[in-house]
Amino acid sequence: MSGAALLGLLAALLLLLLLLLSRRRARRPGEPPLDLGSIPWLGHALEFGRDVASFLTRMKDKHGDIFTVLLGGRYVTVLLDPHSYDKVMWEPRTRLDFHAYAVLLMERIFSVQLPHYDPSNEKAKMKPTLEHSNLQALTDAMYANLHTVLRGDPAEAAGDWHESGLFEFCYSGLLRAGYLTLFGVEASPGTLESQAQDRTHSANIFHTFRQLDLLLPKLARGSLSAGEKDQVRSVRGHLWKLLSPARVATRALRSSWLESYLLHLEEMGASVEMQGRALVLQLWATQGNMGPAAFWLLLFLLKNPEALAAVRRELQCILCQPGQPVSQMSALPPKALDSTPVLDSVLSESLRLTAAPFITREVVVDMALPLADGREFSLRRGDRLLLFPFLSPQRDPEIYTDPEAFKYNRFLNPEGTEKKDFYKGGKQLKNYNLPWGAGHNQCLGKNFAIYSLKQFVFLALMHFDLKLVRADEEIPEFDLSRYGFGLMQPKNDVLVRYRAQL
Numbered sequence: 001m002s003g004a005a006l007l008g009l010l011a012a013l014l015l016l017l018l019l020l021l022s023r024r025r026a027r028r029p030g031e032p033p034l035d036l037g038s039i040p041w042l043g044h045a046l047e048f049g050r051d052v053a054s055f056l057t058r059m060k061d062k063h064g065d066i067f068t069v070l071l072g073g074r075y076v077t078v079l080l081d082p083h084s085y086d087k088v089m090w091e092p093r094t095r096l097d098f099h100a101y102a103v104l105l106m107e108r109i110f111s112v113q114l115p116h117y118d119p120s121n122e123k124a125k126m127k128p129t130l131e132h133s134n135l136q137a138l139t140d141a142m143y144a145n146l147h148t149v150l151r152g153d154p155a156e157a158a159g160d161w162h163e164s165g166l167f168e169f170c171y172s173g174l175l176r177a178g179y180l181t182l183f184g185v186e187a188s189p190g191t192l193e194s195q196a197q198d199r200t201h202s203a204n205i206f207h208t209f210r211q212l213d214l215l216l217p218k219l220a221r222g223s224l225s226a227g228e229k230d231q232v233r234s235v236r237g238h239l240w241k242l243l244s245p246a247r248v249a250t251r252a253l254r255s256s257w258l259e260s261y262l263l264h265l266e267e268m269g270a271s272v273e274m275q276g277r278a279l280v281l282q283l284w285a286t287q288g289n290m291g292p293a294a295f296w297l298l299l300f301l302l303k304n305p306e307a308l309a310a311v312r313r314e315l316q317c318i319l320c321q322p323g324q325p326v327s328q329m330s331a332l333p334p335k336a337l338d339s340t341p342v343l344d345s346v347l348s349e350s351l352r353l354t355a356a357p358f359i360t361r362e363v364v365v366d367m368a369l370p371l372a373d374g375r376e377f378s379l380r381r382g383d384r385l386l387l388f389p390f391l392s393p394q395r396d397p398e399i400y401t402d403p404e405a406f407k408y409n410r411f412l413n414p415e416g417t418e419k420k421d422f423y424k425g426g427k428q429l430k431n432y433n434l435p436w437g438a439g440h441n442q443c444l445g446k447n448f449a450i451y452s453l454k455q456f457v458f459l460a461l462m463h464f465d466l467k468l469v470r471a472d473e474e475i476p477e478f479d480l481s482r483y484g485f486g487l488m489q490p491k492n493d494v495l496v497r498y499r500a501q502l
């Protein structure tokens, strides 16, 4: 091709691109307000990427609780009316598909592609492994593993002060114990030597996992630098080896959750390599929120003496019944897991302030979306629908007075029972706090997570002296890149001192 012809072709392509970019979509009658932003094709993508919560608050103030925005070539309808969430969360997949986005993230972040993958079928299979007698077995194992990890080498544990970041302390403690509980331990029955190996091996898992976790938002958005891409390749490869089916097969006391999941992968025809990758994905799905949840909860307590005293009183009361000292207990009294309304309220309040997952659906057919107040909006096939409970209900001033503040008894009635009645627009809400998702997005491990978090808090407060290094420490800001991925993480860690009580 001659130079002139090539130039002509390039000019024609450029013209076509400009035409495509400038062909702006117009709002049709019955559709939600449309906001395209000022940059062709990109729309509001940059502002959305910088700080999702501030951007969506601005859009909500401008358009109300339903609107469509352009984000990097995609039209996303955002719904922020919690009275209407159920209509979306239970809608069948043939109209609002919740698989496509999950599969996309699974491939992009964890390089997992599973033949015949059906998330609904997988959830149905895995649910029983986290319930009833399996839940009890997991909870008992978690307590033993928290002891192994937190109390460290008995020779070192004898009352020496340690200094650490609180986030590191929580994330490492919970992920390592959670990993040992789900994936198994070195030996059964455990010996001092095998427990020391459990500590070293789980610390290796945590440090490798954390390197991937830190790059996760950029990985999901496809904005890694060349150096970061190399780092992801190397860390992911290391994790795949650490969790390869051959390595996992040598472990003792593996959970029924793991056994069932491996069987499910085999039944789907996943290759051995893909099975290892899927296990890394599961490590993230089951453990990625635990440490951050414990961090915020403990930090809010350490910053609120009245709340801390109320929780301590409640836990001490459970312990004042005749029994062993905490250091010798092999399990917590059932009351410590099921009858702690103050701690339950503190957990709900911490999660209300810090849980920010996206709930997304792909619109499969042109359809009408009826809202709870009687309005109805048309949705276009190919668009995406997004619910963001972090803004409403969780931080909605109409539902919670002073919504940015931590109030430890917000979920407590005056007589000490759980408060469940919250209102918006004069109408009682069904979904007033959604850290665990709901509908098709409900967390399968909710009960196990709650029991594990309570056990961790119990040990942190009753077995350790735990204090902030600087009493005037501010609550750190969020790392804004983590909106959409579950629990928020802090921009910086907070130093604490701790020592095991003798």
Ligand code: HEM
Residues within 6 Å of the ligand: 119, 126, 130, 285, 286, 287, 289, 290, 293, 355, 357, 358, 359, 435, 436, 437, 440, 441, 442, 443, 444, 445, 446, 448, 449, 486, 487
């Ligand atoms: C504080 C801790 C946790 C929080 C806040 C949390 C929250 C969530 C949320 C919001 C979802 C819905 C995701 C979606 O489908 O959109 C979810 C899904 C899930 N969670 Fe949790 N979770 C936690 C801990 C755990 C634990 C400890 C386990 C299991 C041992 C677990 C197992 C799962 C599983 C298997 C799913 C389904 C994942 C999927 O859809 O493929 N979670 N969790």
